[in-house]
Amino acid sequence: MEPGVDIDRDGAVAVVTIRDPARRNALSAPIRAGLIEAFTTLMRGDDDCRAILLTGAGGSFCSGGDISTMEGMGSFSGRARLQAGHALVRLMVRGEKPIVAAVEGYAFGAGFSLALLCDHVVAARDARFGAAFGKLGLMPDMGLLWTLPQRVGIGKARRLMMLSEPLTAEEAAGLGIVGTLAEPGAVAAAAMAKARAFADAAPLPNGITKAALAAWPLPLDQMLDHEAQGQGVLFGTEDLQEGLKAFYEKRAPRFAGR
Amino acid sequence: MSDDMVLVERRDAVTILTINNPKQRNALAGPVKAALIPAMRAALADEVCRAIVLTGAQGCFSAGGDVSRFAEMPPEQGRQLVRDQREFLHLVMRGDKAVIAAVEGYAYGAGFGLAMACDHIVAARDAKFCAAFNKIGLMPDGGLLWTLPQRVGAERAREMMMLATVTDGAEGQRIGLVDTLAEPGAALEAALAKAAQFAAAAPLAVAMTKSAFARWPVTLDQFLAMEADGQALLLATEDCREGARAFLEKRAPAFRGR
Numbered sequence: 001m002e003p004g005v006d007i008d009r010d011g012a013v014a015v016v017t018i019r020d021p022a023r024r025n026a027l028s029a030p031i032r033a034g035l036i037e038a039f040t041t042l043m044r045g046d047d048d049c050r051a052i053l054l055t056g057a058g059g060s061f062c063s064g065g066d067i068s069t070m071e072g073m074g075s076f077s078g079r080a081r082l083q084a085g086h087a088l089v090r091l092m093v094r095g096e097k098p099i100v101a102a103v104e105g106y107a108f109g110a111g112f113s114l115a116l117l118c119d120h121v122v123a124a125r126d127a128r129f130g131a132a133f134g135k136l137g138l139m140p141d142m143g144l145l146w147t148l149p150q151r152v153g154i155g156k157a158r159r160l161m162m163l164s165e166p167l168t169a170e171e172a173a174g175l176g177i178v179g180t181l182a183e184p185g186a187v188a189a190a191a192m193a194k195a196r197a198f199a200d201a202a203p204l205p206n207g208i209t210k211a212a213l214a215a216w217p218l219p220l221d222q223m224l225d226h227e228a229q230g231q232g233v234l235f236g237t238e239d240l241q242e243g244l245k246a247f248y249e250k251r252a253p254r255f256a257g258r
Numbered sequence: 259m260s261d262d263m264v265l266v267e268r269r270d271a272v273t274i275l276t277i278n279n280p281k282q283r284n285a286l287a288g289p290v291k292a293a294l295i296p297a298m299r300a301a302l303a304d305e306v307c308r309a310i311v312l313t314g315a316q317g318c319f320s321a322g323g324d325v326s327r328f329a330e331m332p333p334e335q336g337r338q339l340v341r342d343q344r345e346f347l348h349l350v351m352r353g354d355k356a357v358i359a360a361v362e363g364y365a366y367g368a369g370f371g372l373a374m375a376c377d378h379i380v381a382a383r384d385a386k387f388c389a390a391f392n393k394i395g396l397m398p399d400g401g402l403l404w405t406l407p408q409r410v411g412a413e414r415a416r417e418m419m420m421l422a423t424v425t426d427g428a429e430g431q432r433i434g435l436v437d438t439l440a441e442p443g444a445a446l447e448a449a450l451a452k453a454a455q456f457a458a459a460a461p462l463a464v465a466m467t468k469s470a471f472a473r474w475p476v477t478l479d480q481f482l483a484m485e486a487d488g489q490a491l492l493l494a495t496e497d498c499r500e501g502a503r504a505f506l507e508k509r510a511p512a513f514r515g516r
Contacts, residue, residue: 098420119416150412176411176433197421205397206420212403213416217475220351223404224344230397232337235328243394244329255395 005034007042012050012199013192014042021058027110028066036088043095047257050199053191054118055102064109064132082141089143092117094214096207098198102191108132113142116151119210122180122191123169129177130166150216151176202239203257264293265315271308271457272450273301276315283321284314286368291346298349308457311449312376313360322367322390340399343368347401350375352472354465356456360449361385361427362442371400374409377468378456380438380449381427387435388424410434460497461515
């Protein structure tokens with residue numbers, strides 16, 4: 001079976017699986033193209049999808065960039081490769097649906113970056129994370145310079161990126177990188193439970209929240225403008241009326257995304 | 259018990275502002291907001307006051323916005339409702355005096371935002387914080403999009419905002435949401451002790467530092483310009499000379515704010 005990216009549906013959750021287990025799901029050009037296609041479809045074209053679960057096949061999340069194609073690469077082909085990756089970064093960060101990463105095995109290099117582009121990371125206790133770029137003579141990419149300091153603060157981000165220090169999942173949880181720890185073998189179920197929670201949450205406010213956080217960091221008044229503009233739009237939605245009804249009737253709301 | 263929506267009490271150099279709308283769990287109804295603004299202005303203008311404690315009456319900080327008005331509210335009024343938060347948030351975040359939140363019971367929705375706008379957060383072990391907005395189909399406001407990721411990092415902020423998870427005081431201290439933990443019923447007492455420390459600190463230096471935090475994020479060069487301008491001003495103050503003298507004489511300095 002050719003390596004590729006699969007999309008499976010489980011109710012309102014779309015499961016996106018990187019499938020190249022022979023190479024521990026390295027982010028090769030075909031895998032990257034498959035992810036761009038999958039996230040484009042799910043973020044923009046699929047009204048029934050409320051949350052996305054990103055995972056890797058065969059017990060590993062993603063081992064990083066495709067080292068086999070780095071040999072002899074010129075500067076400008078390297079730049080083009082990065083720019084292709086940035087289309088994926090923008091889709092994941094600016095896309096208005098929540099993304100949960102389910103991490104087993106390795107999330108190294110660009111695979112680490114990929115996990116941190118998700119809104120929530122679920123990881124097996126024995127999973128391993130690392131910004132391994134420096135070991136190849138490279139700097140962090142795929143948005144890691146933006147995502148990692150936001151999660152862990154600048155002191156720890158510098159240590160992790162400049163020393164390429166690997167982390168266990170438990171250490172990553174302590175630092176605010178991993179949101180949910182699961183026992184080995186139970187990651188898929190834990191991540192699906194989390195993805196369902198995101199899928200059940202009000203989709204319109206979460207979409208606007210994601211869009212505002214994609215502009216991070218902004219000065220206070222610009223963020224307050226996001227809050228006022230976004231909240232104004234939400235005051236006109238059916239979902240607010242449903243949310244208020246459910247609140248007064250003491251039942252769980254059913255949000256239609258309108 | 260007074261009918262005033264905000265109670266003001268001064269103890270030495272500390273002014274206590276108490277939100278007093280206990281029938282609505284200190285929800286930020288129109289009359290509460292109308293009373294908070296002049297009370298905060300007066301405390302900031304009061305030359306004896308060096309630090310401000312913000313709390314809620316009868317064991318509850320604030321349950322958030324006045325939900326009873328939301329169902330009938332057209333979008334433009336909803337937007338204006340959020341824009342109207344700005345004046346008070348500016349007074350808290352851009353004012354020249356340290357503001358300490360004393361949180362018992364609930365700090366929900368816009369009440370959570372109000373607590374996070376403060377410089378130092380004291381909470382009872384069993385206090386509860388929740389960005390409850392999206393339970394009724396709204397997004398975070400009250401400045402939370404700006405304050406919360408700075409405090410707890412991007413991962414935890416996203417979970418708290420997008421899933422409306424509840425965080426208690428003890429967990430809050432672990433993740434950086436809460437600065438000082440108190441036993442249930444003792445948050446105000448602990449906040450007053452902390453406020454006394456802020457009140458004893460050099461007031462002009464506190465004001466300048468606070469002003470720099472309020473402008474975050476800025477570039478390195480912008481921060482360096484703020485340091486140069488602010489420090490130049492402070493180096494010329496009586497307090498700076500007093501601080502140096504007290505240091506050499508190995509005694510506590512007595513700062514006068516000039």
